[in-house]
Amino acid sequence: MYTEIVKIIEGGLVNDKEKVINYATVLANNLEKQGDISLAKKIRSTLIQKKGALTALDSFATKPVDAESRMDIVEVSYPQVDAAQIVLSKYTQEAIYNFIESYNRRDVLLKSGFDASNSLLLYGPPGCGKTTVAQFISSITGLPLVTARLDGLVSSLLGSTAKNIRKIFDYASRRECILFLDEFDVVAKLRDDKNELGELKRVVNSLIQNIDTFSSDSILIAATNHQELLDPAIWRRFTTVITLDRPQKEEIKQLLFVILNGKSTNFLAVPKKLDFIEAALVGLSHSDIKTIIFNAMRGVILSDRDCLTNCDVLKEIYFHRNHTVEDEDELIKYLMENGATHKEINESMKIPLRKIQGISKNVDRKEP
Numbered sequence: 001m002y003t004e005i006v007k008i009i010e011g012g013l014v015n016d017k018e019k020v021i022n023y024a025t026v027l028a029n030n031l032e033k034q035g036d037i038s039l040a041k042k043i044r045s046t047l048i049q050k051k052g053a054l055t056a057l058d059s060f061a062t063k064p065v066d067a068e069s070r071m072d073i074v075e076v077s078y079p080q081v082d083a084a085q086i087v088l089s090k091y092t093q094e095a096i097y098n099f100i101e102s103y104n105r106r107d108v109l110l111k112s113g114f115d116a117s118n119s120l121l122l123y124g125p126p127g128c129g130k131t132t133v134a135q136f137i138s139s140i141t142g143l144p145l146v147t148a149r150l151d152g153l154v155s156s157l158l159g160s161t162a163k164n165i166r167k168i169f170d171y172a173s174r175r176e177c178i179l180f181l182d183e184f185d186v187v188a189k190l191r192d193d194k195n196e197l198g199e200l201k202r203v204v205n206s207l208i209q210n211i212d213t214f215s216s217d218s219i220l221i222a223a224t225n226h227q228e229l230l231d232p233a234i235w236r237r238f239t240t241v242i243t244l245d246r247p248q249k250e251e252i253k254q255l256l257f258v259i260l261n262g263k264s265t266n267f268l269a270v271p272k273k274l275d276f277i278e279a280a281l282v283g284l285s286h287s288d289i290k291t292i293i294f295n296a297m298r299g300v301i302l303s304d305r306d307c308l309t310n311c312d313v314l315k316e317i318y319f320h321r322n323h324t325v326e327d328e329d330e331l332i333k334y335l336m337e338n339g340a341t342h343k344e345i346n347e348s349m350k351i352p353l354r355k356i357q358g359i360s361k362n363v364d365r366k367e368p
């Protein structure tokens with residue numbers, strides 16, 4: 001039995017799927033003979049489920065390249081994204097699960113005379129989860145994620161964009177997958193350049209034709225920051241449109257709990273402090289909030305402390321919004337306005353209490 005295990009490992013390391021399958025089958029047979037029926041069954045069902053994924057690696061082996069730059073125009077990945085790490089509003093979450101359900105149960109829909117919804121347009125400001133949601137749908141459906149960044153394509157040789165789009169769709173048609181067209185608005189931006197109107201028309205037509213003939217067993221996802229720029233004819237092709245917006249207070253709170261899971265803080269369990277921090281983060285993207293918290297955490301670790309404080313976070317928010325601290329008094333005022341006590345500021349910034357008290361006289365304390 002150990003021989004089989006070693007052979008399977010060898011096969012896996014050199015990407016020899018035949019070897020993996022053959023020795024795993026032998027292993028299952030031997031286990032069965034020895035009475036370990038349940039493990040044998042498990043190995044066989046894994047083989048059945050994963051055979052598709054193994055062949056997938058082959059059918060995706062030769063990627064399409066841009067004729068001029070010889071660069072790959074797609075990337076293939078098998079992301080693993082945990083649902084618990086993504087923070088979305090209730091309705092957005094529902095819309096995403098409905099989309100996945102509609103794809104998974106497309107046979108039922110087809111029987112009733114309805115097309116499944118397999119094209120999704122994700123729209124929203126940078127850093128609010130477009131790429132993350134595409135990766136999540138890939139990990140939950142088990143479909144490989146074929147990502148094409150359209151901005152890269154369009155900057156290539158004039159006239160070759162439509163050809164590249166064709167190549168991408170041909171490649172994606174080799175097997176069931178998620179074709180993810182990132183930076184989708186770049187196609188619309190071609191319109192800005194008067195000399196390239198002909199090119200724009202060709203690209204739009206090519207996209208429409210390819211979307212219309214795209215396999216209903218695969219999923220098409222496009223992401224854009226500028227939904228309004230999209231050509232209405234393309235826009236209509238997407239049966240589901242989901243907006244991924246900046247988080248509101250409730251989602252900010254959830255995000256803080258996700259990011260700071262297991263970390264020691266002086267504010268997560270203190271509603272008033274937490275309220276001030278949430279309010280100070282309103283208007284920022286998920287990505288900005290993550291960056292702010294990670295920067296604050298770095299500061300804590302580098303100063304050999306173990307507890308992240310409200311002052312650490314507020315200071316980072318202040319830097320993020322102003323990019324500099326020209327006047328330390330202004331920063332101290334900002335901390336006080338956002339609920340930091342004199343003692344907390346004194347400990348965090350090593351500023352004498354007397355100075356803090358002096359500044360405090362001019363501070364208009366607000367509610368979060």
Ligand SMILES: Nc1ncnc2c1ncn2[C@@H]1O[C@H](COP(=O)(O)OP(=O)(O)OP(=O)(O)O)[C@@H](O)[C@H]1O
Pocket residue numbers: 085086087088124125126127128129130131132133225255286287288290
């Ligand atoms: N809804 C969310 N919940 C949790 N984390 C998020 C969420 N949205 C974004 N993030 C985090 O922010 C970072 C950037 O997110 P992502 O790349 O998905 O944004 P995007 O909308 O695709 O941005 P861009 O328009 O710049 O491509 C990632 O690290 C991701 O984990």
Ligand SMILES: [Mg+2]
Pocket residue numbers: 130131132182223
């Ligand atoms: Mg993105």
